[in-house]
Amino acid sequence: MKFMILIKATPESEAGVMPSEQLLTDMGRFNEELVKAGVMQAGEGLHPSAKGARVRFSGPNRTVTDGPFAESKELIAGFWIWKCASLQEAIDWVRRCPNPMLGESEVEIRQVFEAEDFGEAFTPELREQEERLREQIAGQGQPPA
Template identity: 45%
Template sequence: MRFMIIVKASADTEAGVMPEEPLLAAMARYHEELAKAGVLLDANGLRPSAQGWRVRHSDGRTTLIDGPFTETRELIAGYTLIQTRSREEALEWTRRFPAPHGPGVDAEIEVRQLFELDDFAPSPSIERFRDMTVDGGG
């Protein structure tokens, strides 16, 4: 089972303020533990939305919208992707996630399970996706 731990953005992350060393150290320790346990798949921070864009599909048209985006609480500052044997194991790991904006700073992470190809009914399209994946899409 794969889960994405989503770190919500803050005014500081959107301003491009880099984390200070104590927070970087806490995040490094946490991610080292994930790696040692064999559950870490990927993790990274995202640059501010001012450096990004969105593509909107509406009324049959495609529109490109440059950042920044104003709703900070809806933006993502970073993520960690883990693979565990159960939802409970993922929950235990996420309880240990360091305060993403530092101790004493209000923050929120969201955790969402990823769909696996086996969650979908068999079809030619699903087989095409399975052929594209490195691990067979399990």
């Protein structure tokens, strides 16, 4: 099972306060544990929402709103993609994580959909397309032969 681990933003992270050297060290150590255990597949921090934008869809219309966005509790400051056997395993890993922020913080765990979750609507043709796209994405990071 794949899980997206969402590190919620705080007023400090939205203000652009960078993590301390100690927190970076602690997170680096934790990420090493995740990689050695075969759990971590990706992970990144995100710039504050002031450097972002939102696109709202309403039928055929698109409206772009530049950041920053209000209510930092609803914003994401970073993420991981983990492969775990269960939600409980993901919870256990998050419980071991250093606090990702200076003060109080919150981390959300969400399971990522997999092909079998879509049932018959995910036709063989759509499965082939998905596999082809994943192969192309994987190949984009490789140097030309």
